[in-house]
Amino acid sequence: VGGVGLLSVTLVGFGLLLGGLFRNANQVNTWSGLFLLPVVGPAFAVGYPLPGPVGTALAVLPTTQAARLAIDGLAGEPLFGRPWLAALIIAAWGLVAYGLLLWRLSRREA
Numbered sequence: 001v002g003g004v005g006l007l008s009v010t011l012v013g014f015g016l017l018l019g020g021l022f023r024n025a026n027q028v029n030t031w032s033g034l035f036l037l038p039v040v041g042p043a044f045a046v047g048y049p050l051p052g053p054v055g056t057a058l059a060v061l062p063t064t065q066a067a068r069l070a071i072d073g074l075a076g077e078p079l080f081g082r083p084w085l086a087a088l089i090i091a092a093w094g095l096v097a098y099g100l101l102l103w104r105l106s107r108r109e110a
Contacts, residue, residue, distance in 0.1 A: 003069030003083075006090045010062050011039070013097030020104050043067040047079075062093040 018035060022028045043063040050058065058064045065086035072078050080086075 001073070003066045003073070003086060003090065006087060006094070007062055007066035010090055010094035010097055013094055013101055014039070017097060017101045017104060020101065020108065039063055046071065060089060062090045065089045 014035075015032075018032055019028055022031065039061070040063060042058045042061045043066070045058055046064055046067040068080040069083055069086050072080055072083060
């Protein structure tokens, strides 16, 4: 539950950032799907045997780590281990999201 909650807060930050980048709701609706697929897609690859570089690249994404935390929580035993690292990766992405959002809003003309 903690991992999914932390991912929710992180993804809200990226959603607000996307909303601030575009001028109107039509642009947000048109382009958000292109940004959403690479974010959500890796969560479906968790647990499959992937080549080394692909697995490493997916391991640094917040949705992959949240899926690992959720699987560990539902399995009753740790399948992936190191929940602190997963939470740290998700939190780091959240700090990046809200940092970029703060920077974008500070540079926006009123």
